[in-house]
Amino acid sequence: MANNVNITSTGIKKVLRLYNEKQALAEYIWNGFDAKADTISIDYTANALGTIESLSVADNGYGINFSLLKDKFNPFYESEKALEQRIHLHKSTMHGKNGVGRLTFFTFAHSAEWNTTYEENGLFKNGSIQVAVGELNHYEAKLLNEDVKGKATGTKVSFSNVQFSEQSMELSIIPYLQAEFCWFLELHKNRGFSIFINGEPLAYQDNIIDQEDGLVFRYPESNTIFKVKFIQWKESLHKELSKNYFVNHKGQEVYKDYTTLNKKADEYYHSVFIESEFFDEFDFSSTDYEAQVKLYARTKSSPEYKFLIKKVNELLRAKRKPFLKEFSNKLMEKYALEGVLPDFQESEAAQRTDLVETLKLMYELQPKLFSGLSIDQKKAFVRLTHVLLNSNERSQLFQVIEGIVELEAEEKEELSSFLAG
Template structure:
């Protein structure tokens, strides 16, 4: 049931779920994710610039926080769709990244109610363009009444000639230190791939007058062309290796035509459990009429334009897969060394009876651990301390019994390896004593 309270200048709307129910539904959110959702709302409204401004009091607590965008604003005729939660149960909701496009990230405004994680009050000042001209209005919500919002759209048409929305948060429960040490690093990892995707459009997030520096999360950036000679198709490639994870976005290919995103999909090295976070941006007119879905149904042929079954696309993906593998190898060597250091600190390796035995046995064990990590990092993910000790000491026992063929067979059964990787693993196991 929807209740309406009307006076001469404003309207209050109550939606069909309690305030505590809304907080329960959105219980997975913290202040970092909530602030990110308000920024996504701006980009979803076709903004290219988001301003985040905050002021702290003498105690270091935030006195005010505003997030402003130059998007198309909130259409008053669609206000109920934007602010009424469209769910009726109290099942937890988690907003997920879109699978094949980056154009709409939000979920019909659900994220607009997450401010309860860091503030008590929120006020939206928005300007949009109607058939009658520019219109201005305000919407207000408090944490104690998330199921009820008031709005005032009686203000005369705005003559600014600019649309956009500014959300002001007051009675805040976060500090300047929280923002600078926790929220801003989170925003860098959340939006770095998206800002890079829209770099030609000069997308930016401005924090207290200064552009947020997304390059701080860039480990490597390379640009090059791939040329398919048979049909003279050129693909412009931008590869970015990120230092830290991209939250829900994961590692993807972004297919563009003249800078506009057409489609995106996971790279062949996504979800390898190795912290190799990367994005590949591919720009070519070849994708302008490309049918990305036809290949999903065997035997279906694209009527217009090319498809994933085309020689050009197969050439592109094969070349990029080899390229990514070559970039991943030194990264895995680096992380294999880190893994061993961590295992040393956590006392995962066996305790040997004598120093002589340790000198004879431990180097080969360490080398095999490194080799296995380089072949399949997933073997070492999600293990607790006891599982790590058991795993490592089982390998040590097999090596001590000189059962190297058995070691190979065991891991060959555990890991899906290509023929080349099988040969590499076999040679590594047989040549452990010579491995540096």
Template sequence: MSVKVNITSKGIQKVLKNYNEKQAIAEYIWNGFDANANTIRVDYVANSLGLLEQLTIADNGYGINFDRLQQKFDPFFESEKSIQIVAPKHTSKMHGRNGVGRLTFFTFAHNAIWHTTYQSEQGFRYGEIQISTGGLNSYSHDFTAAPSSSGETGTTVSFTNLRICQQDVEETVLPFLINEFCWFIELNRHKNYSIIVNGKTLDFSSNIKTLEEFNLFYPDTAVTFKIKYVHWKENLHKELSKYYFLAGGEEIYKDYTTLNKKSDDYFHSVYIDSDFFRDFDFKSFENEGQVVIFGAAKSSAEYRFLIKALTEYLKSKRKPFLKEYAIRLVETYEQDEIFPVYATEKEKELRKPELVNLIKALYEVEPKLFSSLNTDQKKTFVRLMDLLMRSNLRDEIFEMFNGMIELEAEEQDELLQLIKGFDEHE
């Protein structure tokens, strides 16, 4: 049976134009985890020229129920506005909520066929679904086959007429998958979640810079929080840096950490497990006048204690990281000839060390000052600092930076002390 709907195949590709093969393959893996799978198997075979002849992605989830097939495939065919892939904000469940990821195979293959086994009231059932790149706005399915005798649910997607090679997979796709799923695998470590590629478990620890585990104890009510902190080497794509609140190993809620989006490439995840979160109300806020009848809320003493302690902990972990990156920033500026050219070697010896120290210190206070600048802007920025320092306009330096971005009171004090410190050493 074939089903065709309103939006055209080209319209679908247009809406999903920002997706590449790395993101598309990741979406099929997310679909497996969304189906309650704990193991995803990616298998591929390349020919003597290195081109892929076969690619399959299999999961041991609950499969695609034929009775709900239209709910799974039809909604995102209705209009361009319905085609979007958005990860939920406060939970890691149902990442590919609207199933649009099933259409992204056009980025690397011409055809896709789903072989799926699900459990119905009559027992295990097996079926197939097919979609081609030339007809993304239609799908054919066959669930008339005899009941499955495997006794296991799951879905295997097979892709044919592939447009990627073995080198693409090994040098581009697999590193992307490590960064995409490392935080999620760590979140579900106790459930032994895994992604297996050609029989070998993908090693997510390769993206871990630091991992620490410890407890925080709130004595007044004898509440214990088990903490796992991970500092990642590379970014987590759309996930960013977050707190994950768990109870008995099960995720209850997640939210951005206080050091997220600081423009400093400090990628981190904090997993917090405690029975305290079993009846916790994450949606009520202290100043909204809401009363929490059962359980606790963000206004509770325990939660305030937790977040304050973790914020200080993250700041302490971030400081050496920022020092390291400040050194790298200066090295990059040297290579790109951002620093001013001094008239004499003596002038350079007098002025450049102080300028370099100011740049390093400013980066440690607020990396945002140095983000998103092109080469000309960097040169202007650095040489303006050099001019102001040479002219003894230290107060103007502070006012300039304080006006460029919003600094918290603590950050303002650090910046002011920093600039005055240079005055004292003249």
């Protein structure tokens, strides 16, 4: 079964131009999880020169049904513009769905072949699909067996003429996959989700800086129990960012949302996993008005939920403080090396200490003040701070900072007290 479509191979490459081999390989893993797999296996071999001789990604998902093949390869049948719009949505809110990930092999290999087993009307069928890099708008599909014995579904995609080396796999791609999937594997840990590379589990635990498990928040009025796990990650979680994950009593994720400390211009990457029977019948989509109408519904307006979020935010801020304090010390060391800090005479040691401690406190309260600045902007900001600290207008520094970023009540009080002292 051969298929040709209107969109050109060049057009597909243009739309997928932002992918690299790390992101592309991750897409094949996401394809497996999107197919309801719980186990993904990446296997590769290399020769004595470190050249990859074989590479495959296998999953135990529901496979690719040949009667739905045209839908599964749906991106082939869309205009370039429509495909680009879908990828934008896919990269921000979805993963391997809609077939997009199947095309990205051109970033690292010459061709790809899918061998898939699926169930249809009580029979287990097996087939293969082939796509070459020179003809991404063309695929060849063959139904190989219409009554497979063993009754196990899944898909294995094999790549030919792989362009990256064994060293790239070990030093670049695997660390990327650790950061890409650590939160996902932790979220589904109790359900046995796993990724294996040449038979060894993907060691994402290397990306954990701090964690606290077994936390219990109890809302006294209704005796509602929330089990909470906090993890701080060493590296960015890529597109996932820092989120709260809400899990029902069966261990199934029902909702996720950004934490209040997500993207605060620091490197405090974190995830919070919250499990409770309270989320079994929870309506996360209700507006405040709808929640008032549904008097007995569990919504974000429920006192239990508000209590939970308050406790989670307190936990995050408490965990973040020592991290920011340590990072502020490193920032001042960097500023000294970059020549951002003014030169002080021995007799001005007290002024230097005052300036450094003030800058550190400002960073700990609002890292955004220090983000995205050029060297010249850093110098100007530091010198302005130094001038105000050593003038009769020391208190004006508070107004300057408040005019740049929004401070919470606690932060205002802490900064005001420090500057007054």
